[in-house]
Amino acid sequence: MADKTYKALLVEETEDKKYVRKLTELSVDSLPPGEVLVKVQYSSLNFKDALSASGNKGVTKQYPHTPGIDAAGVVEESSSPDFKAGEEVIVTSYDLGMNTSGGFGQYIRVPADWVVRRPENLTLRESMVYGTAGFTAALSVYRLTGYGVSPESGDVLVTGGTGGVGSIAVSILSKMGYSVTAVNGIVDETDYLKEIGAKSVISIEEATDTGQRPMLKVRWAGVIDTLGGDILSTAIRSTAPGGGITCCGNVTSPELPITVFPFILRGITLMGIDSQNCPMPLRQKVWDKIADEWKIPWLDRITSETPLTEVSDRIDKMLQGKSRGRTIVRLW
Ligand SMILES: NC(=O)c1ccc[n+]([C@@H]2O[C@H](COP(=O)([O-])OP(=O)(O)OC[C@H]3O[C@@H](n4cnc5c(N)ncnc54)[C@H](OP(=O)(O)O)[C@@H]3O)[C@@H](O)[C@H]2O)c1
Structure with missing residues (x-):
């Protein structure tokens, strides 16, 4: 060589x-x-x-x-x-x-x-369509479903919907029968998000409440967040009792302005997602799901x-x- x-x-x-x-x-x-x-x-x-x-x-x-x-x-x-x-x-x-x-x-x-x-059912090219972003989306879905958020639990919110993590999260969840709402901000991509399975699309403004109320009207059974900051705070404060939220990114901010009340009065759980250090047995398991039951047809x-x-x-x-x-x- x-x-x-x-x-x-x-x-x-x-x-x-x-x-x-x-x-x-x-x-x-x-x-x-x-x-x-x-x-x-x-x-x-x-x-x-x-x-x-x-x-x-x-x-x-x-x-x-x-x-x-x-x-x-x-x-x-x-x-x-x-x-x-x-x-x-x-x-x-x-x-x-x-x-x-x-x-x-x-x-x-x-x-x-x-x-x-x-994995057998995934070409090299397809594996890179998923890549780290797709793996992270799949790991987030794995955690959310494992926690108990099911399609019957209610609507699931995905933030940064058109992004790499967001697009794959929307796609996998909709394939699994979840009713998905996507947050879309920078460029209007409502048609694209609906084509990949979002039931509805909301703007960053609608997804952001910078007020001081510790809890907001319940909207989501679960959330996959990629943005952090006020949008994550709003999502947590709008999650139903017993709901789950995954957090993997900080596109808008690494800050999380929040009180403990949604956690102690609604019993919700915030789950951190770290794809980088995911142990190999779980990594292999998630890749196998990506290649098989969660494979996105589109x-x-x-x-x-x-x-x-x-x-x-x-x-x-x-x-x-x-x-x-x-x-x-x-x-x-
Ligand atoms: N923890 C982990 O293991 C892990 C692994 C992979 C990625 N990540 C993190 O996850 C995040 C998303 O990664 P990605 O690969 O999906 O990135 P990406 O493809 O760049 O997507 C980010 C999306 O966020 C939205 N966005 C961008 N700038 C924004 C702004 N200023 N305000 C509001 N929304 C904005 C856009 O979607 P809309 O226009 O639809 O809103 C954009 O498509 C990053 O922070 C990344 O570092 C973490």
Whole structure:
């Protein structure tokens, strides 16, 4: 493998602390150590990649760096007995694309315990339509259903509806028979959200109450939140007694202005979702559900594909809150 090179999107930090992205040729030898070398076929664009690509040190500490927290491809070399050359695999989460060279490069090298064998009913391309965002949506659904919120419990709210996590959460829940309301804000995408299964769509204004009332009129049996801040606070204060809320993101704010009253007077539960450190047995179980009973029939409707050469433009769109659904990145 000596002197073999590959194409990658590299983010560099300039002396005046600006972050520039360029497509470049790198050596496979420069990849970090790890048991499994993967020739990446597809990656996908997640909010975290947009942060990494724009110099967010909470995500990526050292530059130059190749982002891409998702990768799906073929094992090229393996020193692990668990994987052999030619096997199709998925790598998401852990440190991939954060401080380990990620899926916006044609090769990655990672520890074997980050690697998931591709589920039988999912192609590599489909696995990246889900990617970390889809896995997180599925993990949120898993927690909500496991907690006891069923289609009979009442309406479920999904915030950031057109986003990657939101679109897949809306799709899985509606496929399972839930009545889903989506919050949609930046660009009006009501038709799209209804096509992927939302029963109704509400605006950010309708989903936000910045008043001081500790509890609001009950509207939701359950909530999948991606935004944080006042919208999450409003959702919690509008959740029915015994209801459940998952929280995975902070697109609008990391703050949560709330009192304890919805928890102690309505007995609701707030469930944190951390896809990055999800234990491997649960990770495998959720991927199997994604590939099987939760597989979305209208995957194409939420997917757009871009070559590596155009991923930088897509990153800018995502940072402006203007991306829709899932963007997968074709590496070759
Ligand atoms: N905890 C975890 O394991 C985990 C894993 C993956 C992602 N996340 C987090 O989940 C969040 C969503 O990720 P994503 O990949 O779905 O991102 P995304 O594709 O960029 O979607 C975010 C959505 O939020 C809405 N939005 C954007 N800016 C907004 C604003 N200023 N005010 C209100 N709404 C706004 C938009 O939807 P509408 O226009 O429809 O409102 C947008 O499509 C991020 O915070 C990400 O870091 C967490």
